[in-house]
Amino acid sequence: MPESFEEILSMLPSLRGQCAAVREILLTNLVMVGEIPAPTFGEKERVDFLQRRFSECGLQNCSTDEVDNALAVLPGESGSQNILVVAHTDTVFPAAVDHTISLQADIVRGRGVADNSLGLAVLMTLPAALERANIRLQSNVVLIGASRSLGRGNLEGLRFFLGNNDMSLRAGVCVEGVELGRLSLTSIGMLRGEITCTVSEEYDWTRFGTTSAILTLNEAINRVLEIPVPRRPRTSIVLGTIQGGQSFNTIAKQAVLGFEIRSESRETAHKIAEQMQDITDELSSRTGADAVLDVFASRDPGGIAFSHPLARHTRAIMNELGITQRIAPSTSELTAFIDRKIPAVTTGITTAENLNQADEVVYIEPMFTGLTQLLGILLAIDGGFCDED
Amino acid sequence: MKIEAWLKSNTFHHSAFWDVMQAVKEKERQNLKISLCIPTLNEEKTIGKEIVIFRSELMERYPLLDEIAVIDSGSEDSTLEVAKAFGADVHLASEILPDLDARTGKGENLWKAIYQLKGDIIVYVDADIKNIHPRFVYGLVSPLIYRPEVKYVKAFYDRPLAFSEKQVRPSGGGRVTEILVRPLFSLFFPDLTALIQPLSGEYAVRRDVLEKIPFPIGYGVETSHLIDVYNKWGLGAFAQTDLDQRVHRNQETRSLGRMAFGIMQTFLRRLENMDKIKDLPEMGKTLHQFQVRDRNYEQVQFEITEHERPPMISIPAYRKKFNRGEAHES
Incomplete structure (x- = not known):
């Protein structure tokens, strides 16, 4: 376990190499989850897949709930604290359209690959990435594929979870497929x-x-x-x-x-x-x-301050990885955390084109930087560097 | 074996084999090696996805496959580069057994895979499948793992999992299957009509079968396999697995004409060799098709000759590599 935040920063270059080593797992997860249609309120098949994946990783408490969230816990060494990592499962595309994904040497193309199949793929790949990097967190990491997020869904999935569990949550990280460099601290x-x-x-x-x-x-x-x-x-x-x-x-x-x-x-x-x-x-x-x-x-508007330790350390991690930051408010899952006064950030994983169109494209190479960024944030939260005094 | 009984006992849905870990355990218990061969010719758009998914799911997550090899006919696009980038073993068919006379065709790639790959079971999957999924391999390999008497498992597609009892839905193959192959089978090999998609490019076969059958190098390879395996081992050696949908590019009718021409050559040659028909005249090798250009009709001719490779067991280099004795008819 890193002794200081500086130690975490110094680990990042080698962590990126470890993240690149799970490329096949990440891409396979992206293709397989992305080819399952998941319009808002029609996410069940995708959620079942997610839950099977969580089980195969050996995670604990793998389950789905009454609003079609997929949930699992990666147990920490001490397990006395909980960090929530969430990605929304639904897409803007109806089930009837072609969800075939194509994979080329440097890009992945298909409906919903960026928003938010990649976020889900990262969620499913996170246990393998942590294992590859030999990282054992003290805190439990609670992974949630949150359903009914977009449009009329109104964040029902995450709001249901936050409103109906008795876990004490130290912090939340919302994972969006795009855009690497995105950092949301507040909700409008x-x-x-x-x-x-x-x-x-x-x-x-x-x-x-x-x-x-x-x-x-x-x-x-x-x-x-x-x-x-x-x-x-x-x-x-x-x-x-x-x-x-x-x-x-x-x-x-x-x-x-x-x-x-x-x-x-x-x-x-x-x-x-x-x-x-x-x-x-x-x-x-x-x-x-x-x-x-x-x-x-x-x-409702709200969020953490620019100077909050979670915000400050996330920005430092992004700087260390050479990620150009674009700080903007969000209307995504972050809002549900804000409503519950849980410190949280939203980050993106890679660069993309043609967002929410039939030929949506994500670039492969930046994904590993995005995944490293997530590991860095988890290490920082786990080490207590993101707690407010 | 009656067709109805065979359909009941030897036709599967891939969902029956969802527990891949169980198949891996059984495979290891039998000490089987399984190889995947993907024959390619200019498949840069789809090859990467196939390799990533099969490697990640069926080599790393569940070690069902022992090797994945692309055998290429000389692609001019970036098929080979993409395949290598995603970690497949890549071979040019022309560089395998290079002392033999040069031939080009999908059947040539499949035949040379028997020499190049080490598996006791070889599963062939075409490279143009857009909706690739691990089921395309475990659905075909599993019947061979669980049923020792099964030797050759063929894929078929697009049958609904559930429909009302009153509804009758025709289930079959593509245009060449329904217009050419199924009528020919009905005339000469009625048992083989039970194979719902005899021309599908996905099948898993035991090495001790593959090495004993000849391989047309072109369009006739699937048809000839079915006839030859049926002749040697009967309908009971076959199984077929429903893999649900297969999304791929559609071929023009004119291309299908060339396919049908090649299949006819292979089929008629077999009928003659089996004394099912006699005194065939010298057959033409040219397919004549027509097109209109500037209001003029013109002929387009294709030379199509279905060369055949002999059973691999007859190749000395193969016998040496795999420590096999001389070929014997079973």
């Missing part, structure tokens, strides 16, 4: 939802706006864009997706806007949501169309 406030406009089957030509759900939604969008958005606290409204209509020559019966309100202030985000509620209520009453606001996911 976020409200995610949809505005759904529907017109009845029998519309009245004389009534404004009811001739098409798309026209009603267009009116709603124009009104949303008129909402004043403050510069401080930093706030934005992201209009992310839009769907509507069936064909060129039929009047759209339904149109749906997907949006996120992001703000450093919880109050500001909620105030904007109230204004959007007013807009949809008014549209419904004025046009006769049915405009419904549904806010189904939320994050």
Whole structure:
């Protein structure tokens, strides 16, 4: 066990070599887990695979739970403390599309390889990497493939685990496939939802706006864009997706806007949501169309300070490995830790292209730096260097 | 052996062999060596994934395989470099038994694998499978490990695991299988129709069978294997395993025409040798196909001759390497 944080830093170059030695295991895990479709709420097959993998590694307490998380414990030497390492299991792709992954000398290509099959592959490879590097941590490492994370999932998997276990958690590390250099310490406030406009089957030509759900939604969008958005606290409204209509020559019966309100202030985000509620209520009453606001996911702002020992030591590890840092807030699993006041960071493993597209690509060589970074962070947490006084 | 009985006893689903560790233990108890041969020709897009998965899962995690070898026909892309980079033994077919006259074809690679590889069982897996998975090996090898009387295990694909009792779903092979091979088998070797995909490129075979059968070097190799193994050992020597889906590139109908032409040559030659038909005339070696260019019809001709390699046991260098006596008909 390293005596000082400096000793951990000095170990990193040789650790990288050990991480590169588990390349085949990592790539195999990536391909095998990535080819199992896992849309949000449809992760079960992927989770079963993950659980089998955990069992094969000889981990303890391998199990799945009622919200389809896969869980396992890599027991520590003393086992008196617990470190949680989590990667989300779901992807943005529906089950029906081709999930075939191709492997070339320097890249892996396929749907979801970056977000977040690689994160899961790292989770499954971590025991082998620690063994190869001859690292025996004092703390237990709790590995979780967290389901129902994205979209309407609203981090249900990790939130369920954190809300229903009695483990005392020293710190958390969220593993994302991309981007190496990413470091998230804080969460911004976020409200995610949809505005759904529907017109009845029998519309009245004389009534404004009811001739098409798309026209009603267009009116709603124009009104949303008129909402004043403050510069401080930093706030934005992201209009992310839009769907509507069936064909060129039929009047759209339904149109749906997907949006996120992001703000450093919880109050500001909620105030904007109230204004959007007013807009949809008014549209419904004025046009006769049915405009419904549904806010189904939320994050509260928070996180650890830039100077927190976990943040400081993670940055030092990244520096030592020559990783260029991009520090930005997150709306991912980190938020669930923040809600529970558990210090945590989110890091990425490699570089990627075409994120969330059919030809998503991750680069192989940087993965070993990303994996080394994770080992360094675990060693630092395990050694007590990341605890606040 | 009746087809129905054989289907019941010798047709498996790969899920029956999920416990790979159990297969490894049984393999070790029998002191068996198992080799994987991947024949290649310009497969740079898929070869890396196959090697990584098989090495990681079936050599390191579960030591089912003793070696993985790529035997290449002379790829012009980076197949060999990728295969080496991911840790496979890579061999050029032309450099194995180099004193023999030069031949090129997939069957040549498969035949030379018998000399090059050391396994008591050799499992062949094509290199163009996009959805490669360890089941492609353990699903084929396991029946040989658990059933000593089985000598040759063939893959078939895409049968649903569950469907209602009333539903009848045709299960079969590709176009060449259904239009050419299955009708020919039905005419001359009805037992062999029980093999659902006789042309599939994935199969596992015991060395003492492989060394005793001839190998057409081209399209006819799978068909000839089935006929020759059937003749020597009967239907009971075969088993087949459902490997679920196999995703691969589709071939154009014109390519399938060339395949069918090669298979016909092999098939007819065997019928003649077995006295099932007599007085075959001299057969043409040219396949004639046609295409339209600038509103003109033109002929495209392919010279296709199905050369055959003799049983490996007849090659002195092989007998010396594997300490075998002269070949005997069983």
